[in-house]
Amino acid sequence: MLLHDFLTNAAALLPKKCVLADNGRRTSYEQLQRMANSFALSLLHHGLKKGDRVGIYLENSLESVVSIFGTLIAGGVFVVINPQVKRKKLSYILDDCTIRFLVCQSKSVESLSEICNPDQCHLFVVGPQDSFHRSAAVGHKTITTISFRQASDPHNGATPPPPKTISIDLASLTYTSGSTGQPKGVMLTHLNMVTAADSITTYLENRSDDIILNYLPLSFDYGLYQVLMAIRFGGTVVLKKAFVYPYSAIETIVKEKITGLPLVPAMASLLLDLKNLRSYDLSSVRYITNTGQALAPSLSRGLRNAFPGASLYSMYGLTECKRVSYLPPEQIDIRPQSVGIAIPNTEVWLMDENGNRIDKPGITGELVIRGAHVMKGYWNKPQETQQVLKKGRYQDEKVLLSGDYFTMDSEGYLYFVARKDDIIKSGGERISPKEIEDVLYSLPGVSEAAVIGVPDKILGNSLRAFVVLGQGINRSAGEILQHCAKNLERSRVPGHIEIRTSLPKSQNGKISKRELYLETGKSED
Numbered sequence: 001m002l003l004h005d006f007l008t009n010a011a012a013l014l015p016k017k018c019v020l021a022d023n024g025r026r027t028s029y030e031q032l033q034r035m036a037n038s039f040a041l042s043l044l045h046h047g048l049k050k051g052d053r054v055g056i057y058l059e060n061s062l063e064s065v066v067s068i069f070g071t072l073i074a075g076g077v078f079v080v081i082n083p084q085v086k087r088k089k090l091s092y093i094l095d096d097c098t099i100r101f102l103v104c105q106s107k108s109v110e111s112l113s114e115i116c117n118p119d120q121c122h123l124f125v126v127g128p129q130d131s132f133h134r135s136a137a138v139g140h141k142t143i144t145t146i147s148f149r150q151a152s153d154p155h156n157g158a159t160p161p162p163p164k165t166i167s168i169d170l171a172s173l174t175y176t177s178g179s180t181g182q183p184k185g186v187m188l189t190h191l192n193m194v195t196a197a198d199s200i201t202t203y204l205e206n207r208s209d210d211i212i213l214n215y216l217p218l219s220f221d222y223g224l225y226q227v228l229m230a231i232r233f234g235g236t237v238v239l240k241k242a243f244v245y246p247y248s249a250i251e252t253i254v255k256e257k258i259t260g261l262p263l264v265p266a267m268a269s270l271l272l273d274l275k276n277l278r279s280y281d282l283s284s285v286r287y288i289t290n291t292g293q294a295l296a297p298s299l300s301r302g303l304r305n306a307f308p309g310a311s312l313y314s315m316y317g318l319t320e321c322k323r324v325s326y327l328p329p330e331q332i333d334i335r336p337q338s339v340g341i342a343i344p345n346t347e348v349w350l351m352d353e354n355g356n357r358i359d360k361p362g363i364t365g366e367l368v369i370r371g372a373h374v375m376k377g378y379w380n381k382p383q384e385t386q387q388v389l390k391k392g393r394y395q396d397e398k399v400l401l402s403g404d405y406f407t408m409d410s411e412g413y414l415y416f417v418a419r420k421d422d423i424i425k426s427g428g429e430r431i432s433p434k435e436i437e438d439v440l441y442s443l444p445g446v447s448e449a450a451v452i453g454v455p456d457k458i459l460g461n462s463l464r465a466f467v468v469l470g471q472g473i474n475r476s477a478g479e480i481l482q483h484c485a486k487n488l489e490r491s492r493v494p495g496h497i498e499i500r501t502s503l504p505k506s507q508n509g510k511i512s513k514r515e516l517y518l519e520t521g522k523s524e525d
Helices: 005-013 029-045 062-074 087-096 106-115 190-203 221-233 246-256 265-272 297-306 382-388 433-441 477-487 513-519
Strands: 018-022 025-028 053-057 077-080 099-105 122-126 135-138 141-147 170-176 184-189 211-214 236-239 260-263 287-290 311-316 325-327 347-351 365-370 389-391 398-408 414-419 424-426 429-431 446-456 460-469 496-500
Touching: 005 029, 005 221, 018 029, 018 062, 018 221, 025 029, 029 062, 053 062, 053 087, 062 077, 062 099, 062 221, 087 099, 087 106, 099 106, 106 122, 170 190, 184 190, 190 221, 211 221, 211 246, 221 236, 221 260, 246 265, 260 265, 265 297, 265 446, 297 311, 297 446, 347 398, 382 389, 382 398, 414 433, 424 446, 424 460, 429 433, 433 446, 433 460, 433 477, 446 513, 460 477, 477 496
Parallel strands: 018 236, 053 077, 053 099, 077 170, 099 122, 122 141, 211 236, 211 260, 260 287, 287 311, 460 496
Antiparallel strands: 018 025, 135 141, 170 184, 311 325, 347 365, 365 398, 389 398, 398 414, 424 429, 446 460
């Protein structure tokens, strides 16, 4: 199966059913299929060749979803780019994977024209026809602009173009942070993405009456898969642009009878800060998922109290393979610190520093992943690819080294210890910041916590903790430090506690330790 077969199959079975609700619009499977077919034909008409990269530089919207599936149908590779990305990074991505076509808003045409190569890139522009010119000046050259509305006219998409791809061809590039500072393009094939979607929908027990509320950006694989998976099982996605007004989210849950609620901890914290949350009827929510960063125990308890009929899934994943593990909801009280067991159709194990498989429970090692969802590699980065894709036990097989340290119990449940890069060397010891963060989160009232190492002439690195308190909670740095001293070895007690109103976040909603490092003057060489 190819990734765009999800849409073809669902449109054939459920042509009139709503697949997408966004910005007051409701789109049926049949309409989405026709728009995607039309866009695919337009791409081919303007010269797309199999494997060409199509950039999607839009906020969450119907146009984004049409662009994704139209690109796949035409035989191209889609690259969803967060519209909040800064100019330097955007320029790097466009050049790195040689974007041939870029879908953008009319307001972005002028700025994009300055950084796009007019000899290789066409702009498909979302917006009224009179809001942009047919061509945009770039010095003495011009860059071609095409109306996305005309290119995706459903009246032109009754018949799709002939198939051009097979399952081992690339479907997408997802750019993620690189160790050198430059983003890395994760190459995922149709087989990779179909495998991941099938596995996740299996353990979530998704069904065609599921309605998913998605605030997560489609440039973030967690957000992207909400759409892909819903179309896989014939469900509906309520697609939102940004999680800004928590009350609006609650009202949407009630109005749309949402059954699936994907969250990151920052979103969960904002929801639980609402004073009258329990006064709303949230009984439609069947499951809640969390990934990207572990939920603090207080957030986990709060979500289960606010959504008593929902199953809570804690998960762990990597862009390089989408998902690795999940914790069955019935295990959350038994193993609250675990990120679960391997997802269906996946094998995981731990490896020591010599590359040997660890068979004993409770020993820390690097997590290794084996499965058909493991990426093909990093675009244009053979050396970085070789560092994480290693020869497996079978001929011509590659396995993925996660770069994360875990322990595993006797029943195969995984416990995150730290990222390799996060380990802090202090006073001759190797210290996991998560160990300290878990203690901070155990103090009632702490809603967010992060620990980093700050250069120190004596210790090498001293420990600095950043803490955000819940609404209406008053605690001093001294109280927090005393709590740490009671629950941690002396070498793991932070040398400094800083209380803040918020912590910097990445575009995906995770706490950005990189920003904290930069703020404290620590370089990331």
